[in-house]
Amino acid sequence: MGLIPESVIDDILLKADIESVVGRYVSLRRKGSNMWGLCPFHHEKTPSFSVNPSKGIYKCFGCNKGGNAINFIMEMEHLSYPEAIRYLGGIYGVDIPDTRDDKGGDAGREKRERVKALLTEAAKFYYHQFNDENTGVPAREYAKKRALDKQTLDHFGIGYSPASWEATRDYLSGKGYTEEEMLDSGIFKKSEKTGKIFDLFRGRLMFPIFDSFGNIIAFGGRSLGSEMPKYINSPDSLVYNKQNHLYALNFAKKEQSKQLIVVEGYMDAIAMHKAGFRNTVAALGTSFTDSQLKLCARYCEEVVFFFDADGAGQKAAIRAIKMMLAYLTKLSGIKIRIKIAKVPDGKDPDEFIRVNGAEKFAEVVKNALYVEDYLLDRAYNDNYDDKGIDKGRYQDDICLYGSWIPDEIKRSTMANEAAKVLGANPAAVLNRMNSLAENEGQRESLMQAREIARQKENDLKSRNTAPDEDIPEPADNDAPPEEAPEQDNIYAVVDTASDDELKLFAYAISLGPVLADQKKIAIEDVLRPDDFSGDSMKALVKSFLSVFDAKRGVSFARMSDFFRRVTINGAAAEDVMYRECTRADQAEDVTVKKDYYLGYLYKIRISRVNEIEESLISRRMYASSQEERDAIDKKLSSLCDYKVKMRNKLEEL
Numbered sequence: 001m002g003l004i005p006e007s008v009i010d011d012i013l014l015k016a017d018i019e020s021v022v023g024r025y026v027s028l029r030r031k032g033s034n035m036w037g038l039c040p041f042h043h044e045k046t047p048s049f050s051v052n053p054s055k056g057i058y059k060c061f062g063c064n065k066g067g068n069a070i071n072f073i074m075e076m077e078h079l080s081y082p083e084a085i086r087y088l089g090g091i092y093g094v095d096i097p098d099t100r101d102d103k104g105g106d107a108g109r110e111k112r113e114r115v116k117a118l119l120t121e122a123a124k125f126y127y128h129q130f131n132d133e134n135t136g137v138p139a140r141e142y143a144k145k146r147a148l149d150k151q152t153l154d155h156f157g158i159g160y161s162p163a164s165w166e167a168t169r170d171y172l173s174g175k176g177y178t179e180e181e182m183l184d185s186g187i188f189k190k191s192e193k194t195g196k197i198f199d200l201f202r203g204r205l206m207f208p209i210f211d212s213f214g215n216i217i218a219f220g221g222r223s224l225g226s227e228m229p230k231y232i233n234s235p236d237s238l239v240y241n242k243q244n245h246l247y248a249l250n251f252a253k254k255e256q257s258k259q260l261i262v263v264e265g266y267m268d269a270i271a272m273h274k275a276g277f278r279n280t281v282a283a284l285g286t287s288f289t290d291s292q293l294k295l296c297a298r299y300c301e302e303v304v305f306f307f308d309a310d311g312a313g314q315k316a317a318i319r320a321i322k323m324m325l326a327y328l329t330k331l332s333g334i335k336i337r338i339k340i341a342k343v344p345d346g347k348d349p350d351e352f353i354r355v356n357g358a359e360k361f362a363e364v365v366k367n368a369l370y371v372e373d374y375l376l377d378r379a380y381n382d383n384y385d386d387k388g389i390d391k392g393r394y395q396d397d398i399c400l401y402g403s404w405i406p407d408e409i410k411r412s413t414m415a416n417e418a419a420k421v422l423g424a425n426p427a428a429v430l431n432r433m434n435s436l437a438e439n440e441g442q443r444e445s446l447m448q449a450r451e452i453a454r455q456k457e458n459d460l461k462s463r464n465t466a467p468d469e470d471i472p473e474p475a476d477n478d479a480p481p482e483e484a485p486e487q488d489n490i491y492a493v494v495d496t497a498s499d500d501e502l503k504l505f506a507y508a509i510s511l512g513p514v515l516a517d518q519k520k521i522a523i524e525d526v527l528r529p530d531d532f533s534g535d536s537m538k539a540l541v542k543s544f545l546s547v548f549d550a551k552r553g554v555s556f557a558r559m560s561d562f563f564r565r566v567t568i569n570g571a572a573a574e575d576v577m578y579r580e581c582t583r584a585d586q587a588e589d590v591t592v593k594k595d596y597y598l599g600y601l602y603k604i605r606i607s608r609v610n611e612i613e614e615s616l617i618s619r620r621m622y623a624s625s626q627e628e629r630d631a632i633d634k635k636l637s638s639l640c641d642y643k644v645k646m647r648n649k650l651e652e653l
């Protein structure tokens with residue numbers, strides 16, 4: 001994307017109304033606010049395929065496919081995103097600037113090729129720095145400590161970025177690359193203070209990230225010592241979208257193994273390759289995505305996952321499993337077996353191989369559990385303590401897990417096993433699983449209730465055991481600011497959103513152009529990414545604001561492109577927001593909608609202020625000087641004013 005201007009996409013979605021786009025393929029009948037027909041994507045006799053003209057989207061309740069007019073054409077005509085836009089542009093008379101790949105003068109393609117060449121040049125530079133007699137010393141010492149031999153280092157093209165703000169920049173500009181090309185590559189940043197660009201990676205061990213054909217498209221950089229963050233990754237760029245790639249897939253696919261092993265970080269993947277498990281890949285700085293699963297399915301029949309043994313890793317495992325099973329249910333055409341492996345003693349694969357050797361590790365891979373068996377184990381172990389099994393919770397967990405399993409036979413086997421633990425009738429357990437499987441709403445609320453309960457317990461535990469910690473002051477120095485780095489933890493994206501946050505966002509969409517009307521909504525009352533606490537919501541709000549049109553607002557259909565990229569509370573964002581927006585749309589009167597919107601906004605801002613206040617108050621207790629205390633008091637008093645203002649606004653509604 002990116003090459004076709006946002007305004008053109010807006011125009012397409014406005015003109016190519018979903019009703020007529022779908023109507024070319026499916027005969028639709030109106031029932032309530034939706035139109036219904038037989039799904040073109042799966043075989044059925046009674047209509048479960050719906051079109052919502054006011055939101056501009058379609059959704060099949062049978063196979064779960066859904067999206068906007070562009071997505072429909074992509075699916076129907078097997079086209080890429082830009083191709084589908086062009087296709088619709090032709091039918092509905094929207095001119096689309098020519099950025100096509102098949103012409104000699106293709107600016108977009110040329111640009112991408114230049115950026116890829118730049119990245120390859122950068123990799124060479126890093127490689128030479130690593131091997132440079134003087135500059136490379138710290139990097140080579142670190143590599144030695146991690147037992148990376150010359151052959152492995154060369155195989156993965158590992159290099160070193162010197163501890164300098166401009167070494168890479170100067171080298172590449174000497175090679176004739178422009179500032180724009182450097183920024184497009186994602187490995188440079190522009191300083192807001194000086195307007196100059198500077199190296200993103202400094203003093204780090206550099207891992208080139210390849211696409212599946214072996215082109216360098218990004219980098220990961222690991223700190224050599226204890227500096228934080230441990231890992232920095234290239235952000236998404238003109239040539240890189242981390243959701244669509246897997247580290248080391250270019251090597252792993254050559255094995256032509258029927259199995260792929262998925263680990264967490266580059267180092268794990270490299271250690272596995274070195275130990276002979278060359279069918280290993282690593283996810284790239286994000287939670288494992290459905291496009292990555294699809295990518296795996298292209299090359300193998302079975303995926304074996306290694307998740308971290310700690311609490312976060314285990315929680316992530318459940319989330320990833322839920323996403324994958326939902327995806328497999330949706331696309332019944334993809335046949336892939338999912339297994340979950342566990343390294344004994346909570347070690348990571350790299351560590352385990354170093355201590356126990358490759359043969360022992362082969363056993364660990366062999367002992368990986370099918371996802372159904374893993375879930376049975378999890379439900380049991382998570383709810384078992386010295387008092388025995390907590391049957392109530394076990395039942396909640398296992399019925400929830402069972403409801404995710406697409407295969408009926410496997411689901412009923414699971415129900416049988418669970419019935420033994422519960423001392424219940426297997427048919428009753430299966431019934432409960434089936435009814436949860438059919439009722440998404442019920443399933444979500446069970447999942448949420450369960451997570452909230454666990455969260456509370458964890459909070460209580462950590463409150464009782466963790467020492468009081470001071471909140472670190474952000475370091476102030478003159479160096480160019482480093483952007484918040486991507487974390488190496490592949491499950492780092494926080495996708496939680498509170499009820500109020502969901503409602504606020506739904507009303508913002510539902511309000512349409514009113515949100516831009518400053519006579520109705522003051523500029524400071526327009527929602528901001530910072531009003532939200534989770535990464536997914538922040539990203540959605542950013543996208544929302546970036547495509548906001550003062551005349552039309554933002555349509556649900558337009559947002560649907562962004563919804564596809566994130567999850568919210570572990571569920572597909574599109575589904576969650578569909579539910580919320582449908583509720584928000586029920587308030588037909590704009591004034592009522594506006595009041596709801598403002599009500600949620602003020603409430604959220606007040607609770608945000610409360611959080612900041614709490615942390616300031618605890619910081620005040622540990623302040624070392626009167627000066628510091630005074631500064632905190634000043635902040636507190638201005639926060640207090642702000643809160644009063646919000647409260648007054650809330651009361652005035």
Ligand SMILES: [Zn+2]
Nearest residue numbers: 039042060063
């Ligand atoms: Zn369908």
